[in-house]
Amino acid sequence: MKAPVLSSWFGKSAVAAPPDIESAALRSDRFRLEREGDWQQLEDIVKRMEKGGLRRISDEELLALPTLYRTAASSLSVARETSLDAATLSYLEALVQRAWFQVYGPRKGFFAWFKEFILGGWSRAVREIWLDVCIALFVMVAGTIVGWLLVAQNTDWYYRLIPGDFADTRVPGASREALMETLGTEDSADRLSIFAASLFSNNAGVAILAFALGFAFGIPSLLLLVHNMALLGAMMWLFVGADLGVEFAAWLSVHGTTELFAILLAGAAGLHIGRSMAFPGDKSVLEAAAASGRRGAVVMAGVVFMMVIAGLLEAFPRQLVGSVEGRFTIGGAFLVFWLTYFFLYRPARVEDGL
Amino acid sequence: MSAAVSLRGLTNRPKQERYLVTPEGIEIPIMLASKGSRLGALILDFLFFFLVIYAVVYLVIFVAGGAADTFASDSIEGASGALEFLTILFILFLFFMRYGYFMAMELGPRSATWGKRIVGIRVAARDGGRLTPEAVIARNLLRDIELFMPLVFIMLAPGGEWGSYGVAGAVWFAIFMFFPFFNKDNLRAGDIIAGTWVVEAPRTKLAETMSTSGAAASSGSSTVTGAKYEFGEAELSVYGEHELQVLERLLREDKDEALGPVHETICRKIGWDPGAGDERAFLEAFYAQLRAKLEGDMRFGKRKANKHA
Numbered sequence: 001m002k003a004p005v006l007s008s009w010f011g012k013s014a015v016a017a018p019p020d021i022e023s024a025a026l027r028s029d030r031f032r033l034e035r036e037g038d039w040q041q042l043e044d045i046v047k048r049m050e051k052g053g054l055r056r057i058s059d060e061e062l063l064a065l066p067t068l069y070r071t072a073a074s075s076l077s078v079a080r081e082t083s084l085d086a087a088t089l090s091y092l093e094a095l096v097q098r099a100w101f102q103v104y105g106p107r108k109g110f111f112a113w114f115k116e117f118i119l120g121g122w123s124r125a126v127r128e129i130w131l132d133v134c135i136a137l138f139v140m141v142a143g144t145i146v147g148w149l150l151v152a153q154n155t156d157w158y159y160r161l162i163p164g165d166f167a168d169t170r171v172p173g174a175s176r177e178a179l180m181e182t183l184g185t186e187d188s189a190d191r192l193s194i195f196a197a198s199l200f201s202n203n204a205g206v207a208i209l210a211f212a213l214g215f216a217f218g219i220p221s222l223l224l225l226v227h228n229m230a231l232l233g234a235m236m237w238l239f240v241g242a243d244l245g246v247e248f249a250a251w252l253s254v255h256g257t258t259e260l261f262a263i264l265l266a267g268a269a270g271l272h273i274g275r276s277m278a279f280p281g282d283k284s285v286l287e288a289a290a291a292s293g294r295r296g297a298v299v300m301a302g303v304v305f306m307m308v309i310a311g312l313l314e315a316f317p318r319q320l321v322g323s324v325e326g327r328f329t330i331g332g333a334f335l336v337f338w339l340t341y342f343f344l345y346r347p348a349r350v351e352d353g354l
Numbered sequence: 355m356s357a358a359v360s361l362r363g364l365t366n367r368p369k370q371e372r373y374l375v376t377p378e379g380i381e382i383p384i385m386l387a388s389k390g391s392r393l394g395a396l397i398l399d400f401l402f403f404f405l406v407i408y409a410v411v412y413l414v415i416f417v418a419g420g421a422a423d424t425f426a427s428d429s430i431e432g433a434s435g436a437l438e439f440l441t442i443l444f445i446l447f448l449f450f451m452r453y454g455y456f457m458a459m460e461l462g463p464r465s466a467t468w469g470k471r472i473v474g475i476r477v478a479a480r481d482g483g484r485l486t487p488e489a490v491i492a493r494n495l496l497r498d499i500e501l502f503m504p505l506v507f508i509m510l511a512p513g514g515e516w517g518s519y520g521v522a523g524a525v526w527f528a529i530f531m532f533f534p535f536f537n538k539d540n541l542r543a544g545d546i547i548a549g550t551w552v553v554e555a556p557r558t559k560l561a562e563t564m565s566t567s568g569a570a571a572s573s574g575s576s577t578v579t580g581a582k583y584e585f586g587e588a589e590l591s592v593y594g595e596h597e598l599q600v601l602e603r604l605l606r607e608d609k610d611e612a613l614g615p616v617h618e619t620i621c622r623k624i625g626w627d628p629g630a631g632d633e634r635a636f637l638e639a640f641y642a643q644l645r646a647k648l649e650g651d652m653r654f655g656k657r658k659a660n661k662h663a
Contacts, residue, residue, distance in 0.1 A: 025565040050464050073378050086599045087561035094556035097382045113487045197445040212499040290549025297492035
């Protein structure tokens with residue numbers, strides 16, 4: 001089986017002229033000398049693909065790549081049987097490995113991946129973890145109730161739950177006017193965009209942490225959800241007590257429907273990993289963890305995207321739109337949008353072109 | 355194409371070697387990256403990370419100073435607008451550096467960050483399939499609990515500010531940090547949930563053929579004495595493949611002073627009288643003829659692993 005004479009297809013050859021084949025005393029060296037032109041051609045193409053993707057590769061080279069790869073792979077398997085030249089064997093092993101990553105690892109470009117992600121991949125991943133979403137939702141509701149009940153029984157809990165920078169004027173016993181003021185609007189949009197950027201950065205960080213903690217069997221993710229929602233429950237108690245329940249709900253709903261949804265998904269994705277590691281079913285733990293981790297990663301990419309939107313909503317419409325109806329409309333519209341997108345939008349799966 | 359040789363059974367393969375079976379049925383050995391090289395890559399990445407952040411901070415300060423100067427005479431609002439824009443850019447930049455640097459680099463065609471490239475390692479899918487964007491995202495989202503949180507806790511816990519909560523947190527996060535030490539594939543937590551591992555990315559150059567020059571060539575003879583070494587069947591059956599490859603390494607290394615003792619050992623073993631001055635030609639000829647014999651036997655399915663076999 002003589003290697004195809006691919007070298008002649010190309011004008012330039014970076015390969016230095018090899019020694020005369022007939023001068024080699026060993027059969028295995030002659031075998032190598034006959035084929036090393038193709039190997040080096042392959043190495044050259046692979047090297048350029050590693051440097052800059054497919055842009056630096058001409059069409060002919062791209063067509064030749066699979067053939068050259070198979071030549072090298074078959075050379076390796078023949079050489080293992082016939083040659084004792086350790087240097088050539090290790091060269092071929094390294095070359096076949098490198099070429100393998102490029103030939104069988106045609107990665108999607110970022111934009112192709114992103115398109116698939118937006119047009120179905122994300123919502124499919126969310127639906128796939130529906131059970132975890134339900135559990136996380138239950139935990140979040142329970143956390144809110146717990147927060148409310150704790151503070152209702154003993155107001156000291158309020159100071160334990162709410163971090164210092166929130167408890168400015170929003171403390172038990174504050175007047176209705178003081179509380180109303182915190183729900184008010186800003187007069188102008190000055191500095192609100194900085195607020196949006198830092199909100200995004202902070203919230204996305206918390207969501208990523210909630211996801212990452214899922215690795216410890218999901219328990220810390222749930223604790224994080226409970227803690228955050230208890231805070232919300234305590235605040236609700238405060239505002240409802242001052243007869244501002246509807247206003248508070250409107251104020252919260254503007255960004256809350258998006259942000260709380262994102263936190264819900266992040267917690268659910270973390271829980272999904274933890275759950276599949278604790279109960280891997282008929283797969284091995286490692287396989288189950290990898291499958292759920294990749295699914296969770298898709299959800300998380302979406303969560304970061306939702307946090308961007310939530311940050312923008314929190315900074316601009318919430319601080320600028322003052323009416324209860326206006327706030328409810330914005331928040332409600334986003335909630336409807338997310339629910340539709342995740343659960344009603346079900347495009348057919350686009351097959352990966354391998 | 356001949357049937358694949360299984361490498362798994364062979365005893366002389368390194369412990370950190372794993373196998374990848376291509377669709378052609380060929381086993382390719384891949385080496386797991388050592389913990390040391392991964393740590394080195396991480397340190398290098400952090401170095402780049404901080405260098406870039408410092409560079410951007412200085413740039414921002416420089417531009418901010420410029421903006422303040424330009425707008426000071428016109429209006430205060432103009433200046434604050436420009437500064438606000440810079441602040442937003444800076445916040446977003448920090449976020450994307452923290453979460454995006456590793457992801458963006460590992461999504462590239464080499465599947466490696468700059469630090470990994472320098473030490474010669476890369477990320478690969480553990481099942482031998484392709485490395486998907488999901489896997490890269492998953493393995494890097496866990497960096498938070500493996501690296502940033504443990505470091506925060508370890509730095510703050512001894513201060514006692516957080517009390518026993520801080521110490522407990524530090525211990526707990528340390529488990530994630532030292533995860534690669536607790537499994538045989540050096541997987542960190544992110545590798546586990548992404549189904550990836552980190553392997554060496556070899557860059558082996560094709561070495562010279564051995565039997566085309568010097569005394570190893572078919573018509574070769576010693577350049578010093580002009581003698582042509584010929585070895586008999588009995589003399590060549592003393593050694594096996596292991597010794598052949600040691601000899602190959604020695605000849606390729608090109609260190610003449612190391613040849614003497616080897617020459618002497620071989621001569622004594624095959625019952626020749628060791629001379630001096632022509633060691634290289636002797637060893638080249640011995641290498642070529644030993645390899646010809648062993649490869650000839652190999653074609654008939656007879657292999658001799660080493661001199662004891």
